[in-house]
Amino acid sequence: MxxxxxxxxxxxxxxxxxxxxxxxxxxxxxxxEIQxxxxxxxxxxxxxxxxxxDRVLKDIEGRTLARVEGAGPYNPLELVGAMK
Ligand SMILES: [Zn+2]
Structure with a gap:
């Protein structure tokens, strides 16, 4: 971390x-997946x-698509914002 x-x-x-x-x-x-x-x-x-x-994006089979570390405290709205 x-x-x-x-x-x-x-x-x-x-x-x-x-x-x-x-x-x-x-x-x-x-x-x-927010760890x-x-x-x-x-x-x-x-x-x-x-x-x-750590924020990890996985596909339905559990494979890691992306991993981002160090983005600070998690806000649930960050997922909503990305979907606009
Ligand atoms: Zn936390």
Whole structure:
């Protein structure tokens, strides 16, 4: 797990959004997998991500299409935004 810097986070978020768009455009069925740290408060009643999860895009057979690290805390809306 890499330490998130603001610049690195922006770059990683763009890379993640681009990966989502690319695979959506090609009509693939894909499964985004957000790999949180065990201490992340997403697992508590707050359900808010406070870690720096790896974002992995997998196809239906479980193959990794894209992996983005260091994009900062996960926001569920980032998946919605990529689908517009
Ligand atoms: Zn998290």
């Amino acid at each position: 890499t330490r998130a810097t603001p610049q690195g986070m922006r770059r990683a978020r763009r890379a993640w959004a681009a990966a989502l768009r690319k695979h959506i455009k090609r009509g693939h069925v894909y499964i985004p 949180h740290d065990y201490w992340c408060t997403i697992y508590t009643n707050e359900r808010v991500c406070t870690c720096n999860p």
